Amino acid sequence: MHAFGVPQRKLHELVKHFVKEMDQGLARDDQDLKMIPSFVTVLPRGTETGVFLGKRVQVPSELKTGRGVDLFDFFAACVQEFLAEIDATTPAAPAERLLGLTFSFPVAQTAIDKGTLMQWCNGYTASGVEGSDPVQMLQAALDRKRLRVRVVALVNDAVGTLVAHAFKDTSTHLGVILGTGTNAAYVERIDRIPKYAGHLPPSSSSSSSAAAAPSQSSGLMVVNTEWGAFDDACIVLPVTQYDLTIDRQSSNPRTYMLEKLVGGMYLAELLRLVLADLVSTGELFGGAQVPALSTRGSIETALLSRIERDHSADLADVRNVLENLVGVPRASTTIVDRRVVKRVAELIGTRSARLVAAGIAAIVTRTHRLNDCTVAIDGSLYENYPHYANRVRDALREIVGVAADNILLVSAHDGSSLGAALVAALIAQ
Numbered sequence: 001m002h003a004f005g006v007p008q009r010k011l012h013e014l015v016k017h018f019v020k021e022m023d024q025g026l027a028r029d030d031q032d033l034k035m036i037p038s039f040v041t042v043l044p045r046g047t048e049t050g051v052f053l054g055k056r057v058q059v060p061s062e063l064k065t066g067r068g069v070d071l072f073d074f075f076a077a078c079v080q081e082f083l084a085e086i087d088a089t090t091p092a093a094p095a096e097r098l099l100g101l102t103f104s105f106p107v108a109q110t111a112i113d114k115g116t117l118m119q120w121c122n123g124y125t126a127s128g129v130e131g132s133d134p135v136q137m138l139q140a141a142l143d144r145k146r147l148r149v150r151v152v153a154l155v156n157d158a159v160g161t162l163v164a165h166a167f168k169d170t171s172t173h174l175g176v177i178l179g180t181g182t183n184a185a186y187v188e189r190i191d192r193i194p195k196y197a198g199h200l201p202p203s204s205s206s207s208s209s210a211a212a213a214p215s216q217s218s219g220l221m222v223v224n225t226e227w228g229a230f231d232d233a234c235i236v237l238p239v240t241q242y243d244l245t246i247d248r249q250s251s252n253p254r255t256y257m258l259e260k261l262v263g264g265m266y267l268a269e270l271l272r273l274v275l276a277d278l279v280s281t282g283e284l285f286g287g288a289q290v291p292a293l294s295t296r297g298s299i300e301t302a303l304l305s306r307i308e309r310d311h312s313a314d315l316a317d318v319r320n321v322l323e324n325l326v327g328v329p330r331a332s333t334t335i336v337d338r339r340v341v342k343r344v345a346e347l348i349g350t351r352s353a354r355l356v357a358a359g360i361a362a363i364v365t366r367t368h369r370l371n372d373c374t375v376a377i378d379g380s381l382y383e384n385y386p387h388y389a390n391r392v393r394d395a396l397r398e399i400v401g402v403a404a405d406n407i408l409l410v411s412a413h414d415g416s417s418l419g420a421a422l423v424a425a426l427i428a429q
């Protein structure tokens with residue numbers, strides 16, 4: 001089990017490698033850390049006014065893996081339904097509405113409203129979208145429904161989280177997503193993004209590149225790191241045999257390795273694999289058979305949270321979870337078994353938090369923000385997983401010492417969807 005540990009020495013090693021990969025990604029395309037310029041060059045000052053609308057929808061799983069056009073038709077139908085709700089209560093609807101699309105995937109952007117999807121992740125495989133422009137696909141779907149809506153911005157969810165929180169706190173320098181997947185975006189000096197030099201927008205331009213024009217004056221740009229793909233070669237990542245199994249079975253093998261060690265989508269599956277292994281060697285539950293442990297995806301992240309939340313002396317809720325939700329035969333768990341299960345969950349959850357801390361520390365030190373930095377964090381893992389925030393803080397202290405007190409970690413619920421609306425509003429101003 002010690003393979004899941006991330007000791008202090010390893011944290012420092014990770015930070016060093018992270019900074020190196022940041023530099024490589026800022027210099028060249030096709031690196032592990034994609035370091036994608038977002039074309040968001042102005043952050044809100046908190047003085048902006050207006051009505052910005054945002055809505056979250058659950059995407060049905062068959063659409064995630066079906067045809068791309070159906071997925072975008074679904075998005076357009078959601079917009080249509082949302083506008084119908086709003087128009088019913090708004091006396092005078094504007095002639096045209098501007099839409100900022102939150103898109104939680106790596107898109108190589110060439111403008112605030114242009115780019116190509118590099119690859120799907122997080123279980124999405126919808127056909128005909130990789131290599132295409134999601135803005136165009138959504139616009140076409142909206143046009144098919146004759147909606148008077150123009151897509152003016154494509155915003156990664158990590159970028160959106162940063163932008164939305166900067167509206168409330170101008171020290172916000174990082175946006176982090178800790179949900180099913182993981183990612184971070186931060187504010188970089190344009191003169192430190194060598195690969196962006198070739199993309200500088202012309203000064204006189206169309207409506208879309210006008211959005212990027214303030215870059216010349218601010219000298220700053222939000223960079224989408226796509227840190228889920230950090231160290232895909234696994235040079236410093238503490239990868240176990242279980243992570244390799246998850247990777248092999250994933251829809252994007254050999255890529256996004258950090259995400260597979262951190263993201264909520266993978267943690268429960270890791271627990272399942274470890275428990276199945278311990279059962280097969282007779283080390284757990286007296287060797288009793290537990291068929292569910294052989295079934296992929298049979299454990300939900302919520303169970304892992306429950307196991308971690310049980311602090312009772314006899315781990316009664318761990319027993320409930322194991323017997324009622326995992327299918328361990330009644331009365332076959334001993335207190336030692338339950339302690340082992342809880343320990344495995346702790347190791348998996350703690351490793352995730354410590355890896356995230358290494359990423360945050362790397363970005364904060366590389367950008368010289370150790371004296372003042374707010375990190376806005378959105379996502380169910382950070383919000384709901386017990387002890388997660390404390391574990392990130394503890395690891396930050398181990399890495400940067402007392403300066404960790406200057407790094408403010410803030411939960412930014414729904415930041416990602418609000419951010420895209422805000423970027424659209426900034427463009428309109």
Ligand code: BGC
Binds near residue numbers: 103104122
């Ligand atoms: C995607 C990122 C996204 C993150 C969090 C990752 O799988 O590649 O673009 O920000 O998930 O949603």
